[in-house]
Amino acid sequence: MSQLFHVQSLMEITQRPDIVFVRGHGSWLVDEAGKRYLDFVQGWAVNCLGHSPAPVAQAVADQASTLVNPSPAFYNVPSIELALRLTGASCFDQVFFANSGAEANEGAIKLARKYGQKYRNGAYRIITFNHGFHGRTLATMSASGKPGWDTLFAPQVDGFPKAELNDLDSVRALIDDQTVAVMLEPVQGEAGVIPASVEFMQGLRALTAERGLLLIVDEVQTGMGRTGTMFAYQHYGIEPDIMTLGKGIGGGVPLAALLAREEVCVFNHGDQGGTYNGNPLMTAAGVAVFDALASHGFLASVRERADQLRDGLLALSEKWDMEGERGLGLLRALKLKRDEGPAIVERARALAPEGLLLNAPRPNLLRFMPALNVSADEVVLMLDMLDDVVAGLRR
Known part of the structure; x- marks a missing residue:
């Protein structure tokens, strides 16, 4: 049947x-x-x-017979190996592993708001973009600029004013003393594959640095070789403060990552976690994927x-x-x-x-x-x- x-x-x-x-x-x-x-x-x-x-299938099979999940309260070898590879290939210093792109983006939002509490007098607003897509949790739907999502599960999570991609003035006009970060996809995927221009990304990095704001790149869809470089931000000649990865990082298994520069990593113990986060079964798959992408x-x-x-x-x-x-x-x-x-x-x-x-x-x-x-x-x-x-x- x-x-x-x-x-x-x-x-x-x-x-x-x-x-x-x-x-x-x-x-x-x-x-x-x-x-x-x-x-x-x-x-x-x-x-x-x-x-x-084959590399992912073999890595998962080998790891499944060795160690699946000791809990994120303990270190495990594959998560350390994957974190070293990701930080070594990027401008970031530390990694938090998650299970989906939406979860990684939720973590980025929390990290930026924690940074605002610590360094910017409680600033919490994160400028995002019309037609952007960051996930399907309540916070990431609120951060997204997908038409109709503002009322779908109302009320939205507050604090995500929307600018226009490739329009630096629209970003500048939204910055106030409650702004802590700007978050965007280097290529808006769900909007119809709309790339940010080099001029816009470089101008955005200069503007956020000048105003003391964090720049967050959502590379859930564009990261891990999708754009022809390991990460899409590398096309633009800039260094963001926070990056999220998902989709391709696991080659098909549930894996995602939140990366940040060391000075931005301000979580206290208990601020962030997750039962399956960074488990060796999934991060072993991630190591296999990374090594394939990084091969000659x-x-x-x-x-x-x-x-x-x-x-x-x-x-x-x-x-x-x-x-x-x-x-x-x-x-x-x-x-x-x-x-x-x-x-x-x-x-x-x-x-x-x-x-x-x-x-x-x-x-x-x-x-x-x-x-x-x-x-x-x-x-x-x-x-x-x-x-x-x-x-x-x-x-």
Whole structure:
């Protein structure tokens, strides 16, 4: 009997197609009927090494037979090893491990407010951005600028005035004596893959430094090689005060991180914690992911595939009278001009004999988040399949 007969036991939180996936490898997923799908969503940029990557599978298997969770009240080796790798590759000094990007962002908000209590006379406001996305907890939803979220679970958590991305004056106008930080995604993912400009990020770093404010980069989606450098802030020639990571850091397992410069790490004992945080099973997976991304030539290959994907999307845009593409690294979007994104997603998934998995965060836009080790042939195949879908839709 198909597992679809039993889906009523799952809480309804999103519209799902009538497909049950049973296995995956690399850029491909297989459903219970045996149909294969080329996956350019990868769990919303979670599976940075594709499905069931051998290094992660081996690390988890080895660690599961050694030590799973001694509790975060004690040190464990994999968490120390991963923290050393992350701080060694970044401008940050200390790491707090969490289980999701939203939890890491919640921690960043708490850390900034604690810093404001200690150094800025109780300042607590964190300037965030319209159309930004930081998670689905009450505080991170309040920090997000997603339309409609201000009333969804009202009342919101206070203290998140909204500026406009790439508009430094809009940030400057919101700063007052209660401001402690500015928080943003280097590339607004849910908004439609909108990158911050180099000029804006450098101006923002200068402005926050001048006013004594913390700069927080939410790299839940952009971190861990997604943009072609280990962290997206490195594209901009700046050094933030706080960074959050999630999604790709675990290569598919629940892992996230909050990183900060030493002078910003002001939590007292008991201010932050979590039963599963930094457990060796998940951080061992994180070590395997980091080592794969840091291996010789890996990030260079990400940049090569990003160029290939960009050029292919631009060619499709020109062929079908669309509005071009945008993005950074292997986080890209195709601007459709028409509100046909959901129809393209549905038709692509229904292709036979093999389907294609895409994402449309906006009706007039497709988002692409393939595995970072996607092959050149798989990029070509995706572009050909997408071309066929658009041709059929336009007919």
